[in-house]
Amino acid sequence: MIGATVILYKPDMGTTQNLLEAVFQQVDVLSIVDNSPSPTELSLDKANLHYHHFPNNIGIAAAHNIGLQDLRSSGCDYGMLLDQDSTIDDDFAFRLSSLLVASKVEKRPLVAIGPRIICSFSEKTVKPRVQREVLVYDDIVCVTQIISSGMMIDLSKLDVIGYKDETLFIDGVDHEWCWRAKKQHLMVAIADKVEMIHRLGDSRSKFAGITYKVGSPVRLYYQFRNVLLLSRRGYVPWYWKTRNLCVLPIRFFANGLLQDRKLERIKFMLCGLWDGLCKRNGAFSDNW
Template structure:
């Protein structure tokens, strides 16, 4: 869910944008810094946008540019609600990074509340309603564990195969 912040000619201000559609003014890098690679994959783009906004910069999407991008490998339905289903390894990063980002003061409260509220529901859906239940369960538990401990970086840094 994307909340619009402002509407100006060919731009619409937003709170965040995903990297596949992101263009960054290089002078912003000097002020905001680089993307947080310690998150590794999920939430990296949003975190940078939130950090930039906390420093007074604006994030915008172009009205005339259409990008077709599908998040997740597939879609599933549960009691009439459609949700995205990704690879089991992505669950590790999603769960871990929700816990890591929820501690940062510049991350929007609505995002923290929404993600933390839906975390148990996503845990249930991914460990009971999907294929590879045990693998999904393991990745989610490890993500939660590492998130609580504040561990960052790639999965195999903490859980070698």
């Protein structure tokens, strides 16, 4: 059985409804975790549908965990994670799950697989600047980490790896889980011929010829804090630590001086740096 978990937060229901309908046709069980202030009105058959509403926003990691627990308790073998702003093809779940099944038959230590990401802003395939491809098996490209949206997980391996780290709340949650899987000698991969359109960030901006993602001010708190928190962990790759620590000053400058709501952004970045140094985790509202 295949299940899916979709996380909602103040969704644009035009796009999100299309995603939910597409997912509902491809899986046996659908779990929706809604972090929006008000419940989202859904036009879906209630059969095999789990809906949870958390008006106080429990974070992406806790939302994923609730959804994954729903899928496991419903007897699913594989679980797919999706954000509300992703767009998938009609055979998306089948193609990803087939690759996981084939890997299990061939006794490859593959725990999760995701698609090639096409950025909805540039309409181009996202190519990480630093991450290298580790190994290639036919249509499977093993890598060090993949994003959570579009990720198909072998649910039986959660007992070995564990669930998502809820202390991070958001930002870095997907990568941290992948690195923890690698620590257990399990691999994550990209399906080379499966693509998914996904919205990365709220908008785009350019500085010194480099285009970068722009998110809401509060996301800066988690981004800055979690870099400091994750950089202390031994299983986090050195290339990730080096790159993210080195670009923190540049990101502070770009977000503090080149974007709107400058003082608000600076406040969240400073709070994130302070809490990262003090090893505080959880939601921003818990600490400030």
